[in-house]
Amino acid sequence: MRIVTGDDIGSVCSWPFAVEALRAGHLMPPADLRDSLIESAGRKMLVRTAWIPGLASGVKAVTIYPDNPSSEQALPSVQGQVLLFDEAQGNVVAVLEGVDLTAWKTAGDSALGSSCLSRADVKTMLMVGAGSMAGPLIAAHRAVRPSLDRVMIWNRSAARAEDLAATLDGVATEVVSDLDEAVSRADLISSATMTTEPLIRGAALRPGTHVDLVGAYTPTMREADDATLTRGRLFVDSRATTIAHIGELMIPLASGAITEADIEGDMHDLVQGKAGRQSPEEITVFKNGGGAHLDVMMAHAVYLALAGR
Missing domain, CATH: 3.40.50.720 (NAD(P)-binding Rossmann-like Domain)
Incomplete structure (x- = not known):
């Protein structure tokens, strides 16, 4: 299993890379998706899962704390990780920093x-x-x-x-x-x-x-x-x-x-x-x-x- 940091993600990503990764993914069969959202006092935890036949499956779990950036010890409002599973064998092949991956994914989308x-x-x-x-x-x-x-x-x-x-x-x-x-x-x-x-x-x-x-x-x-x-x-x-x-x-x-x-x-x-x-x-x-x-x-x-x- 590989631990992938934000720096690792940035070392291989560019906007053309992100757009083409998403374009290629949408030539695959549609994913099976499930989401779970929990909220407490304006703060949220979002867990999203997907299985793309022939490509991979994964889970993204993030917290959303809107006040974090303005707090005394400033933190990102969104924090979390992505687990990537091998589609054929089911083992975890990588854990990726969720904030960095989300930025590339969201803007690339x-x-x-x-x-x-x-x-x-x-x-x-x-x-x-x-x-x-x-x-x-x-x-x-x-x-x-x-x-x-x-x-x-x-x-x-x-x-x-x-x-x-x-x-x-x-x-x-x-x-x-x-x-x-x-x-x-x-x-x-x-x-x-x-x-x-x-x-x-x-x-x-x-x-x-x-x-x-x-x-x-x-x-x-x-x-x-x-x-x-x-x-x-x-x-x-x-x-x-x-x-x-x-x-x-x-x-x-x-x-x-x-x-x-x-x-x-x-x-x-x-x-x-x-x-x-x-x-x-x-x-x-x-x-x-x-x-x-x-x-x-x-x-x-x-x-x-x-x-x-």
């Missing part, structure tokens, strides 16, 4: 979705939220859409947005305060917040925009309003991890604003060319719901790269 759905000539990106995932999401989207030459950043705390902007190289940056106005100028919008009230208003979207929704992961969370979902063509990374688990879809499904038939495809459909953008003018919306199958795809690719295979 959004970038893969963008590579299938956003216009190839996008110029301006809006990053909604300036938390720990914002930097990786910007880098991943730029990797698959090198035409991006401007990044706008909106955050409830402008100071944190300024800090993020200062870390970005090779691209023009702009910290914005009027979110609707920024939405109306963006070709690609990525949102990674902890909000339970929608921030992105569909009425402000311009034709041709791609919207990447990352942050919502519980039944009460959502980042975009009903108009965003109804104006755009709607896609998800996985129906199993989004439709019955995340407020971004659960709430408008329950109200009747959308139906399951409005979800036109998942990542398997996108990667295999069964669904995708049909015209430059249409708005596309992608819900990044995550899932242990993505962790297994990334963990398996990292493990093989470190083993030199």
Whole structure:
């Protein structure tokens, strides 16, 4: 069994590596998935399991403590590990640092979705939220859409947005305060917040925009309003991890604003060319719901790269 640290993961990962690992994984049969979420006093423990026939199986266990970054002894808000099992023999082949793997997996998932759905000539990106995932999401989207030459950043705390902007190289940056106005100028919008009230208003979207929704992961969370979902063509990374688990879809499904038939495809459909953008003018919306199958795809690719295979 190999212990894989964050440094080990970083030594073999790049955004093209992550995107291609996930692309290859979605050419495999769909995974069997199970999740468990426990909450106590606003803190959460999430355990996600996946089995991808012919590839590998795995378990990801993380804690989510939102106050950790601002505590006296600052720690990441998300901490945990990924266990990777050999698909044929069932033995544990690696234990991987979960925080680092999650960043590569989550942003890689959004970038893969963008590579299938956003216009190839996008110029301006809006990053909604300036938390720990914002930097990786910007880098991943730029990797698959090198035409991006401007990044706008909106955050409830402008100071944190300024800090993020200062870390970005090779691209023009702009910290914005009027979110609707920024939405109306963006070709690609990525949102990674902890909000339970929608921030992105569909009425402000311009034709041709791609919207990447990352942050919502519980039944009460959502980042975009009903108009965003109804104006755009709607896609998800996985129906199993989004439709019955995340407020971004659960709430408008329950109200009747959308139906399951409005979800036109998942990542398997996108990667295999069964669904995708049909015209430059249409708005596309992608819900990044995550899932242990993505962790297994990334963990398996990292493990093989470190083993030199």
